[in-house]
Amino acid sequence: MSPADDQDDRPRHGRAKRVALMTGVLLVVGAGAATAVRFGGDSDAAQPASDLPPATAEVTKQTLVDQEVKDGTLGYGSELSLSPKPSGTTTWLPGVGTVVRRGDVLYRVDELPVVLMYGKVPAYRDLSSGAEGSDVAQLEENLAALGYTGFTVDDTFTDATATAVESWQEDNGLTETGTVELGRVAFATGEIRVSALNATIGDAAQPGQALLTYTGTTRLITVTLDVDEQRLAKEGTKVPVTLPDGKEVEGTVSEVLTVFEPAQSEDEESSTTIEVTVSVADQKTVSRFDQASVSVGFTAAERENVLTVPVSALLALAEGGYGVEVVRGSSTRIVAVEVGLFSGGRVEVSGDTISAGTKVGVPS
Numbered sequence: 001m002s003p004a005d006d007q008d009d010r011p012r013h014g015r016a017k018r019v020a021l022m023t024g025v026l027l028v029v030g031a032g033a034a035t036a037v038r039f040g041g042d043s044d045a046a047q048p049a050s051d052l053p054p055a056t057a058e059v060t061k062q063t064l065v066d067q068e069v070k071d072g073t074l075g076y077g078s079e080l081s082l083s084p085k086p087s088g089t090t091t092w093l094p095g096v097g098t099v100v101r102r103g104d105v106l107y108r109v110d111e112l113p114v115v116l117m118y119g120k121v122p123a124y125r126d127l128s129s130g131a132e133g134s135d136v137a138q139l140e141e142n143l144a145a146l147g148y149t150g151f152t153v154d155d156t157f158t159d160a161t162a163t164a165v166e167s168w169q170e171d172n173g174l175t176e177t178g179t180v181e182l183g184r185v186a187f188a189t190g191e192i193r194v195s196a197l198n199a200t201i202g203d204a205a206q207p208g209q210a211l212l213t214y215t216g217t218t219r220l221i222t223v224t225l226d227v228d229e230q231r232l233a234k235e236g237t238k239v240p241v242t243l244p245d246g247k248e249v250e251g252t253v254s255e256v257l258t259v260f261e262p263a264q265s266e267d268e269e270s271s272t273t274i275e276v277t278v279s280v281a282d283q284k285t286v287s288r289f290d291q292a293s294v295s296v297g298f299t300a301a302e303r304e305n306v307l308t309v310p311v312s313a314l315l316a317l318a319e320g321g322y323g324v325e326v327v328r329g330s331s332t333r334i335v336a337v338e339v340g341l342f343s344g345g346r347v348e349v350s351g352d353t354i355s356a357g358t359k360v361g362v363p364s
Contacts, residue, residue: 053361056327057313061356063304064343067297068232072223072241074292076215077277079195084109084205085123085183093201094194099217101191103146105172107212109205112184113172117142119187128179131157138187139180143168193217219286221251221278223296230256232298233276241278242295249285251278251296301341308346313360314339325361326354332361 084090084107092108100106105113119138125131127139137155143164144153151160162178169176174184196213205211221241225232233256241251255277263270278296280286315323315334323336340348354360 052330052332053325053327054364055362056359057310057362059307059309059349059354059356059358059360060346061305061307062346063302064306064308064341064346064348065299066301066341066343067240068229068300069295069297070223070225070229070232072221072276072278072294072296074219074221074243074286074289074294076193076195076217077220077222079213079215080188081198081210081213082106082186083208083210084114085207086110086112086181086205087207088112088205090199090201090203090205090211093197093199093212096194096197098194099191100194100214102142106186112174114183115172115185116192117185117187118145118190120189122187123182123185126179126181127157129157129159129162136161139185140164142185188214189216191217219280219283219289220254221280221294221296223276223278225274225276227258227272227274230258230274232300233274237299239278239299240297241280242297243286244289244292244294247285249280249282251280253277254279303341303348306340306348307350307354307356309349309360310362311342311345311347313362314347324349324351324354327359327361 086109088110090107090109091111092105094100094105094107100116102116102118104116106116107114117139119135119142121135121138123135125135127136132155134155136157137153139157140151140153140161143151143161146168148164148167151158151164165180166176166178169178192214193216194212195215198210198212199205223233233253235253235256237253239251239253241249243249253276257275257277259273259275261271261273276296309324313324314337315325317323317334317336321336322339323334325332326335335351335353337349337351337354340350342348
């Protein structure tokens with residue numbers, strides 16, 4: 001037998017290259033990565049004790065969660081503007097940060113108040129005896145909530161409703177006509193917070209010209225995602241929120257909207273983004289922050305009860321794919337594995353000869 005033949009018959013114990021994980025991407029370490037060592041005909045051949053890895057780790061069964069952290073803004077949600085219906089002169093405005101509730105005055109035009117009431121239907125007409133519709137029901141619900149009685153809350157404006165309106169007008173310094181003129185009441189879905197003033201006292205109040213901007217009073221988190229990241233946010237999903245002081249609180253994805261921004265000029269392009277609103281049930285945890293930057297963790301993937309090893313335990317096999325070095329006593333063998341989700345320095349693996357508790361080699 002020639003020396004060459006004798007060399008071919010000797011076991012080949014050269015190690016496969018270790019694999020490092022950087023930002024979720026597998027990188028083969030070492031200049032010879034592209035030609036990683038090919039193992040002998042039997043990849044399960046035992047290796048001598050002198051070739052044991054410097055350290056070992058156990059295969060564990062656990063749930064892996066892959067999160068993507070995005071920047072968000074803690075504030076009060078989307079802003080809306082409020083424009084007067086009656087024309088005149090602005091004679092009173094609330095201060096920025098003022099919370100306005102049902103029955104409160106929003107602003108005054110020619111010294112006459114515009115009052116906030118709750119509802120989803122915007123004011124679009126005068127309301128008087130004989131009127132019917134959802135806006136009538138909305139008005140009557142507010143009158144009842146403010147303590148006015150003597151009428152039935154339904155969708156019909158009756159003489160009894162007019163009497164209640166007269167009482168409401170008297171309490172607000174208005175002429176007692178029994179008719180709610182368009183613009184005397186502004187409807188919002190709940191209490192509001194004045195976020196900005198768009199006019200000053202003495203300015204002309206004109207329909208279509210915003211006097212003030214407002215938001216809701218609940219602190220919310222807004223996160224903007226690229227369109228291809230929409231999969232990260234699903235309504236009702238719980239998400240961890242890290243506050244500016246490092247404290248983590250639980251949030252819930254409450255709304256996911258597609259926002260289209262048209263081009264403002266020929267030199268610009270239109271854009272589409274995903275606007276995600278995250279609510280925080282425990283408002284006390286965020287009450288000391290006004291406008292602040294926060295981090296929100298979105299779950300990109302989750303795998304329950306899977307076998308995992310440290311990412312550093314992976315070997316890049318010369319013949320393709322990945323393996324781990326299984327250690328049993330004073331011998332080792334290379335076992336091919338299928339890899340799945342990477343998370344927190346560990347990777348999901350599966351293979352015929354590994355199970356929870358199996359020891360695998362890792363770098364020291």
